[in-house]
Amino acid sequence: xxxxxxxxxxxxxxxxxxxxxxxxxxxxxxxxxxxxxxxxxxxxxxxxxxxxxxxxxxxxxxxxxxxxxxxxxxxxxxxxxxxxxxxxxxxxxxxxxxxxxxxxxxxxxxxxxxxxxxxxxxxxxxxxxxxxxxxxxxxxxxxxxxxxxxxxxxxxxxxxxxxxxxxxxxxxxxxxxxxxxxxxxxxxxxxxxxxxxxxxxxxxxxxxxxxxxxxxxxxxxxxxxxxxxxxxxxxxxxxxxxxxxxxxxxxxxxxxxxxxxxxxxxxxxxxxxxxxxxxxxxxxxxxxxxxxxxxxxxxxxxxxxxxxxxxxxxxxxxxxxxxxxxxxxxxxxxxx
Amino acid sequence: xxxxxxxxxxxxxxxxxxxxxxxxxxxxxxxxxxxxxxxxxxxxxxxxxxxxxxxxxxxxxxxxxxxxxxxxxxxxxxxxxxxxxxxxxxxxxxxxxxxxxxxxxxxxxxxxxxxxxxxxxxxxxxxxxxxxxxxxxxxxxxxxxxxxxxxxxxxxxxxxxxxxxxxxxxxxxxxxxxxxxxxxxxxxxxxxxxxxxxxxxxxxxxxxxxxxxxxxxxxxxxxxxxxxxxxxxxxxxxxxxxxxxxxxxxxxxxxxxxxxxxxxxxxxxxxxxxxxxxxxxxxxxxxxxxxxxxxxxxxxxxxxxxxxxxxxxxxxxxxxxxxxxxxxxxxxxxxxxxxxxxxxxxxxxxxxxxxxxxxxxxxxxxxxxx
Numbered sequence: 039x040x041x042x043x044x045x046x047x048x049x050x051x052x053x054x055x056x057x058x059x060x061x062x063x064x065x066x067x068x069x070x071x072x073x074x075x076x077x078x079x080x081x082x083x084x085x086x087x088x089x090x091x092x093x094x095x096x097x098x099x100x101x102x103x104x105x106x107x108x109x110x111x112x113x114x115x116x117x118x119x120x121x122x123x124x125x126x127x128x129x130x131x132x133x134x135x136x137x138x139x140x141x142x143x144x145x146x147x148x149x150x151x152x153x154x155x156x157x158x159x160x161x162x163x164x165x166x167x168x169x170x171x172x173x174x175x176x177x178x179x180x181x182x183x184x185x186x187x188x189x190x191x192x193x194x195x196x197x198x199x200x201x202x203x204x205x206x207x208x209x210x211x212x213x214x215x216x217x218x219x220x221x222x223x224x225x226x227x228x229x230x231x232x233x234x235x236x237x238x239x240x241x242x243x244x245x246x247x248x249x250x251x252x253x254x255x256x257x258x259x260x261x262x263x264x265x266x267x268x269x270x271x272x273x274x275x276x277x278x279x280x281x282x283x284x285x286x287x288x289x290x291x292x293x294x295x296x297x298x299x300x301x302x303x304x305x306x307x308x309x310x311x312x313x314x315x316x317x318x319x320x321x322x323x324x325x326x327x328x329x330x331x332x333x334x335x336x337x338x339x340x341x342x343x344x345x346x347x348x349x350x351x352x353x354x355x356x357x358x359x360x361x362x363x364x365x366x367x368x369x370x371x372x373x374x
Numbered sequence: 375x376x377x378x379x380x381x382x383x384x385x386x387x388x389x390x391x392x393x394x395x396x397x398x399x400x401x402x403x404x405x406x407x408x409x410x411x412x413x414x415x416x417x418x419x420x421x422x423x424x425x426x427x428x429x430x431x432x433x434x435x436x437x438x439x440x441x442x443x444x445x446x447x448x449x450x451x452x453x454x455x456x457x458x459x460x461x462x463x464x465x466x467x468x469x470x471x472x473x474x475x476x477x478x479x480x481x482x483x484x485x486x487x488x489x490x491x492x493x494x495x496x497x498x499x500x501x502x503x504x505x506x507x508x509x510x511x512x513x514x515x516x517x518x519x520x521x522x523x524x525x526x527x528x529x530x531x532x533x534x535x536x537x538x539x540x541x542x543x544x545x546x547x548x549x550x551x552x553x554x555x556x557x558x559x560x561x562x563x564x565x566x567x568x569x570x571x572x573x574x575x576x577x578x579x580x581x582x583x584x585x586x587x588x589x590x591x592x593x594x595x596x597x598x599x600x601x602x603x604x605x606x607x608x609x610x611x612x613x614x615x616x617x618x619x620x621x622x623x624x625x626x627x628x629x630x631x632x633x634x635x636x637x638x639x640x641x642x643x644x645x646x647x648x649x650x651x652x653x654x655x656x657x658x659x660x661x662x663x664x665x666x667x668x669x670x671x672x673x674x675x676x677x678x679x680x681x682x683x684x685x686x687x688x689x690x691x692x693x694x695x696x697x698x699x700x701x702x703x704x705x706x707x708x709x710x711x712x713x714x715x716x717x718x719x720x721x722x723x724x725x726x727x728x729x730x731x732x733x734x735x736x737x738x739x740x741x742x743x744x
Binding site for chain 2 (some may be wrong): 093139170
């Protein structure tokens with residue numbers, strides 16, 4: 039059986055930059071697949087090649103076995119697209135937006151209207167269907183656009199940064215909506231995001247992308263396990279000396295120690311067993327603990343592990359690259 | 375038909391923004407009122423000062439003729455003065471458009487046939503008024519020796535009797551075809567390619583580019599909505615313009631059908647042309663600048679306000695490929711001359727070919743991807 043999405047050595051070059059650099063991966067039917075990376079990593083470019091909005095420079099991408107360059111019209115009938123920008127028509131009502139979009143796909147009137155009713159119920163906009171989209175909040179607009187992407191009952195739904203710019207409650211509503219749709223329809227969902235928690239919550243598998251390349255690809259749990267599967271004991275120590283650090287590192291269950299701001303992060307195999315031993319050791323070395331928390335490994339840690347930086351740092355570097363400077367610029371009003 | 379879904383979307387959007395439609399109707403009508411009344415065709419109430427230093431019979435005859443022009447067609451507003459210097463100063467200071475000085479011994483010179491002359495000091499910074507005053511004075515001079523005779527009783531004297539082929543048409547009425555074309559052009563500024571550019575600017579186009587719509591669907595859908603809106607508003611402008619200027623459409627249903635055909639073809643041609651020019655633009659600012667430019671180069675050499683025959687050669691050559699010139703000619707023929715299809719068949723043929731070529735280029739050059 040053909041993959042839902044099959045990408046082979048795809049490349050997209052723009053005059054000044056290679057946005058996607060020799061990327062290959064497959065997405066199974068019914069899977070929620072995430073592309074995770076900072077802004078400017080090449081996620082949207084890859085997404086646009088898969089949705090026939092731009093042509094690849096080289097390589098190949100198939101949607102349900104159909105080449106996106108050779109059969110764009112057939113591919114478009116198989117996919118639903120929710121773009122990064124809000125693309126619903128502000129001057130039309132929700133119903134009109136869906137109705138006209140349905141006509142683009144030649145859906146007969148009766149079936150179109152039934153589907154619109156169902157989708158508006160599903161995304162919780164049935165009672166606002168006849169209001170102009172201009173009166174909607176960002177979250178409502180996004181839910182409408184998800185409904186619009188599903189009007190022709192596609193096999194794969196592509197979502198590009200679906201919750202960017204939304205408040206936490208609206209993000210959560212979108213996540214729950216996507217999970218619900220997936221459960222009800224067995225839809226394949228391809229999502230790009232730069233939110234770690236979003237990728238972690240939604241995706242069956244995640245490809246971390248940076249500078250146009252896939253750095254690593256696996257399920258969220260496997261990704262976390264791949265960097266050791268450690269717990270993190272985060273501490274604020276008032277007397278953190280090189281001797282204390284050396285003593286901690288000598289312990290068998292301590293796998294790594296990093297400093298983040300003023301906090302010391304000790305990576306251990308099992309926090310419950312390690313914590314009493316570490317506390318005792320620090321006391322012996324006359325150190326004092328002002329703050330202590332146990333954290334589970336997150337995708338942020340995975341991202342740091344594989345790219346050597348946090349996602350925020352990666353975005354800042356790209357911003358500076360765009361501005362044409364290697365280091366943050368100094369402006370009269372303060373740092374950029 | 376998928377293209378009609380695009381048309382429906384655009385029409386719904388326009389209906390939600392009635393201010394744009396109303397402004398597009400009002401603008402050509404205001405233009406008609408201002409332009410039609412600014413250039414009335416005949417000049418009136420040009421102030422001149424006359425200094426009669428002769429006081430002889432032919433000087434009095436000259437003044438009587440000028441007085442007749444003042445009282446009749448009101449071309450002049452005459453003031454008498456005895457001070458030549460003050461009269462000329464009055465022209466310099468802008469109180470008069472000209473100063474006519476009838477010198478001493480003028481009547482004597484007329485009688486003796488020794489080249490009688492009057493002095494006319496003109497404010498030639500206003501060339502139109504200066505030409506008007508000069509024309510009136512020279513006409514009066516030519517009538518000076520004709521005497522008070524009835525035209526009927528002097529059979530030997532040649533007469534100039536103009537015959538107008540059509541019912542007298544005021545200048546503002548002659549502008550009606552032009553403002554219809556202007557209304558059509560106004561329609562192209564906020565429909566058609568402008569809708570596409572706004573979609574691109576707002577990112578909305580990504581939503582329909584990811585559907586099975588073809589290039590032809592998108593171009594046709596956008597242009598059809600433009601034609602519908604533009605035809606509607608140009609019809610409203612036409613009715614308003616005809617009502618305001620008192621022009622009546624003769625020729626019944628056939629004329630009306632030909633009028634509709636001309637307007638639809640012109641709208642189609644102009645919308646397609648603007649699509650060719652702006653199909654790849656992605657910012658409304660580009661539209662603003664381009665539309666202003668296109669309006670000037672197509673409207674003024676169209677024959678709407680000034681006869682094409684009087685344009686310089688290079689501009690006349692451009693008018694031969696200017697679709698607005700053919701539209702204006704056809705509309706003038708139908709509205710002002712009440713002619714039939716024969717008079718406009720060349721215009722219709724040109725507009726058909728122009729539209730077909732522009733539509734093909736618009737579709738071929740439209741970029742279906744982002």
